[in-house]
Amino acid sequence: MNGPSAGPxxxxxxxxxxxxxxxxxxxxxxxxxxxxxxxxxLAAVLVAGAATMTVxxxxxxxxxxxxxxxxxxWTNVIGVVxxxxxxxxLVGARLSSGERPTQRLAVLLALAAVCAAxxxxxxxxxxxxxxxxxxxxxxxxxLLVWGSLAATIVLFLPAALLLGAVGPLAVEATQRARxxxxxxxxxxxxxxxxxxxxxxxxxxxxxxxxxxxxxxxFLTAAAALLVAAAVVGLAERRGSAPRNGLHGLRAPALGLVxxxxxxxxxxxxxxxxxxxRELVAVDSAYQRLRVLESGxxxxxxxxxxxxxxLDSFQSxxxxxxxxxxxxxxxxxxxxxxxxxxxxxxxxxxxxAVVGLGAGTTVRVLEGVVAxxxxxxxxxxxxxxxxxxxxxxxxxxxxxxxxxxxxGLDGRAGLALVNRMFDxxxxxxxxxxxxxxxxxxxxxxxxxxxRVLRPGGWVTANLGxxxxxxxxVAAVARSAAEGLGADVHLARVPFSRNVTLLARVGAEVPExxxxxxxxxxxxxxxxxxxxxxxxxxxxLGRHGGARLTDDRCPMEWxxxxxxxxxxxxxxxxx
Amino acid sequence: MGLAFVSLCAVLGxxxxxxxxxxxxxxAEAVAVELRAxxxxxxxxxAGEAKEPALAARLEADVRWTAGDLDGALAAAQxxxxxxxxxxxxxxxxxxxxxxxxxxxxxxxxxxxLDGALAGPYWSEGATEETRxxxxxxxxxLEGLAxxxxxxxxxxxxxxxxxxxxxxxxxxxxxxAFGLLLxxxxxxxxxx
Numbered sequence: 190m191n192g193p194s195a196g197p198x199x200x201x202x203x204x205x206x207x208x209x210x211x212x213x214x215x216x217x218x219x220x221x222x223x224x225x226x227x228x229x230x231l232a233a234v235l236v237a238g239a240a241t242m243t244v245x246x247x248x249x250x251x252x253x254x255x256x257x258x259x260x261x262x263w264t265n266v267i268g269v270v271x272x273x274x275x276x277x278x279l280v281g282a283r284l285s286s287g288e289r290p291t292q293r294l295a296v297l298l299a300l301a302a303v304c305a306a307x308x309x310x311x312x313x314x315x316x317x318x319x320x321x322x323x324x325x326x327x328x329x330x331x332l333l334v335w336g337s338l339a340a341t342i343v344l345f346l347p348a349a350l351l352l353g354a355v356g357p358l359a360v361e362a363t364q365r366a367r368x369x370x371x372x373x374x375x376x377x378x379x380x381x382x383x384x385x386x387x388x389x390x391x392x393x394x395x396x397x398x399x400x401x402x403x404x405x406x407f408l409t410a411a412a413a414l415l416v417a418a419a420v421v422g423l424a425e426r427r428g429s430a431p432r433n434g435l436h437g438l439r440a441p442a443l444g445l446v447x448x449x450x451x452x453x454x455x456x457x458x459x460x461x462x463x464x465x466r467e468l469v470a471v472d473s474a475y476q477r478l479r480v481l482e483s484g485x486x487x488x489x490x491x492x493x494x495x496x497x498x499l500d501s502f503q504s505x506x507x508x509x510x511x512x513x514x515x516x517x518x519x520x521x522x523x524x525x526x527x528x529x530x531x532x533x534x535x536x537x538x539x540x541a542v543v544g545l546g547a548g549t550t551v552r553v554l555e556g557v558v559a560x561x562x563x564x565x566x567x568x569x570x571x572x573x574x575x576x577x578x579x580x581x582x583x584x585x586x587x588x589x590x591x592x593x594x595x596g597l598d599g600r601a602g603l604a605l606v607n608r609m610f611d612x613x614x615x616x617x618x619x620x621x622x623x624x625x626x627x628x629x630x631x632x633x634x635x636x637x638x639r640v641l642r643p644g645g646w647v648t649a650n651l652g653x654x655x656x657x658x659x660x661v662a663a664v665a666r667s668a669a670e671g672l673g674a675d676v677h678l679a680r681v682p683f684s685r686n687v688t689l690l691a692r693v694g695a696e697v698p699e700x701x702x703x704x705x706x707x708x709x710x711x712x713x714x715x716x717x718x719x720x721x722x723x724x725x726x727x728l729g730r731h732g733g734a735r736l737t738d739d740r741c742p743m744e745w746x747x748x749x750x751x752x753x754x755x756x757x758x759x760x761x762x
Numbered sequence: 763m764g765l766a767f768v769s770l771c772a773v774l775g776x777x778x779x780x781x782x783x784x785x786x787x788x789x790a791e792a793v794a795v796e797l798r799a800x801x802x803x804x805x806x807x808x809a810g811e812a813k814e815p816a817l818a819a820r821l822e823a824d825v826r827w828t829a830g831d832l833d834g835a836l837a838a839a840q841x842x843x844x845x846x847x848x849x850x851x852x853x854x855x856x857x858x859x860x861x862x863x864x865x866x867x868x869x870x871x872x873x874x875x876l877d878g879a880l881a882g883p884y885w886s887e888g889a890t891e892e893t894r895x896x897x898x899x900x901x902x903x904l905e906g907l908a909x910x911x912x913x914x915x916x917x918x919x920x921x922x923x924x925x926x927x928x929x930x931x932x933x934x935x936x937x938x939a940f941g942l943l944l945x946x947x948x949x950x951x952x953x954x
Contacts, residue, residue, distance in 0.1 A: 276939055280943065318924065324918050325864045328864060339925035516830065655833070682829060684830070716802045717830050720826065720831055723829075758865055
């Protein structure tokens with residue numbers, strides 16, 4: 190160290206760790222901390238680093254029931270946390286110039302613990318301000334972005350700011366404790382903080398949230414911060430003049446009382462709607478999942494809702510397998526069987542499902558395959574917990590020739606699979622409304638083509654406002670190029686979904702064409718598709734944006750989709 | 763002679779009206795038969811045979827709605843209303859469809875049209891008590907749904923406005939705080 194020795198009262202009382210006790214070698218830091226506190230400080234920094242990442246990663250999960258976990262929400266959370274940390278660093282820098290940075294550090298850690306403990310309880314009321322109940326999915330686009338930003342600011346800014354202030358205080362205190370230059374102290378603090386962040390990052394995603402859930406994850410972070418505050422407080426107490434018994438532990442004790450009180454308020458994400466019963470709600474590594482049931486007897490239906498869901502759902506179940514009530518796009522996945530069955534039912538029908546969800550596609554096909562047709566299936570679902578729920582609540586049955594892969598991305602899975610298929614079903618969605626970009630590109634459809642038998646079918650569920658919708662047109666164009674086939678678009682009745690159909694090496698029947706014939710038991714699908722405008726042959730490579738692995742602006746296209754639909758309605762009225 | 767002519771005209775006129783009405787009923791029934799059979803294209807073709815624009819639009823909207831083409835049904839109802847602005851059935855169908863599609867403002871416009879139509883001489887005076895009651899209940903049901911949809915939209919707009927204020931305010935205040943913390947000299951010095 191450089192500069193004069195500070196020589197405050199307590200410095201004279203303790204060995205400050207300066208070799209030989211030569212205080213002239215400790216010039217810049219007047220208020221020396223006890224050397225023994227260095228370990229406590231570094232431990233606290235480690236915990237604070239972990240807690241920062243836990244709060245950041247869990248923030249998205251905490252907000253997900255209202256705003257989803259889209260790239261926009263992640264961006265908002267990361268942006269706000271970074272900004273808060275930046276301000277926190279400056280606040281910490283100011284605070285560190287005081288006489289007793291270690292004591293301040295303990296107070297900051299305790300306050301951060303209180304904030305973390307309060308977050309689950311505050312999330313619902315705050316989120317509801319920025320995302321009122323009952324907003325339909327197509328009206329919510331602006332709110333998902335702005336609302337999540339505002340909620341993030343209100344909820345997470347204080348905790349992130351406090352945690353940001355930990356670093357400079359810890360550097361200051363460490364430097365005073367161990368002597369040496371600011372660089373040495375800063376390097377140690379940064380190293381431990383980053384190590385903690387690393388642990389927080391992996392631990393939150395892979396251990397805490399899946400095993401404890403979102404609320405308990407925040408409470409764990411809060412508890413860890415409180416312990417860190419207590420450790421720092423005790424270290425500070427040891428290094429200071431004798432005081433009353435609670436000295437150094439007042440802030441953690443107060444934090445425990447306050448945090449405990451706030452934590453006891455619970456966490457209340459959106460529950461079942463009127464007429465629905467919640468069968469199970471669980472947090473997976475990816476999302477919040479709920480199985481809800483409505484109706485009674487044969488009219489029962491179960492839905493898998495994910496995160497914010499709004500008025501959408503990811504999977505549906507009815508007591509009987511087969512076609513669903515009108516308005517469910519899954520029925521269109523049976524169109525290839527309807528066309529094939531009009532001639533002769535195939536002996537075997539192998540299907541790959543990218544975005545298996547809780548297995549609704551399989552259940553629909555199970556119910557419509559002709560007697561004597563063996564249904565083989567390979568399904569990919571990125572979230573393994575969804576598969577568990579599917580087996581438990583959606584009657585997804587294991588059988589010979591059927592493989593369900595949880596935790597495997599559909600594209601990666603298709604690349605690995607060593608089977609050929611008669612039909613590939615694409616029904617992968619992220620955040621209820623976003624088609625994952627890597628599952629919509631020319632390159633992806635080339636991979637799909639590779640696993641299709643000659644004459645094999647591709648059926649895809651696309652959320653969009655008709656055949657000219659920017660998202661629909663772009664995926665259709667990319668599919669046409671990647672598959673090297675004509676692409677057809679079918680409007681899903683009572684819905685704003687469009688089904689993409691294509692066939693490799695053969696023609697897809699069109700309304701009015703000689704092949705436009707349906708297997709008798711699936712003839713009910715025919716009528717609505719024959720209405721003018723219900724069926725469109727896409728204009729090959731000339732319509733829509735070309736989506737590639739290099740450039741796939743799906744979020745922009747989705748925004749345009751909503752804007753154009755709104756403009757269309759406005760101009761029409 | 764004069765009396766005979768008047769009587770003939772009356773009979774002919776009444777006969778024409780009755781036949782006309784029966785023709786409408788037959789057409790609507792023929793459409794309904796096709797709809798029940800799931801033959802939507804045929805139903806649409808029959809609907810197109812209606813001579814009156816209002817009836818043609820009503821039937822087309824019905825066919826498209828039954829087939830699940832909600833946008834197309836609303837467009838048919840809107841076109842019908844453009845041709846026959848005061849048609850109560852079309853206005854009510856359009857309002858219902860708009861509410862189903864979540865278009866609250868659109869629904870309100872059609873409800874206003876419906877109000878105007880129901881205030882007209884036929885519905886307010888010429889119709890039977892039962893018909894008037896039916897329309898009253900229908901109107902009230904649509905109004906309830908419209909109010910709910912409008913409240914949802916208003917809540918969304920308020921939330922969006924508030925979120926923008928919070929977002930903008932945060933950026934402004936945080937930037938200010940950042941600048942101050944960064945630039946202002948630190949007056950507090952550790953005790954030497």
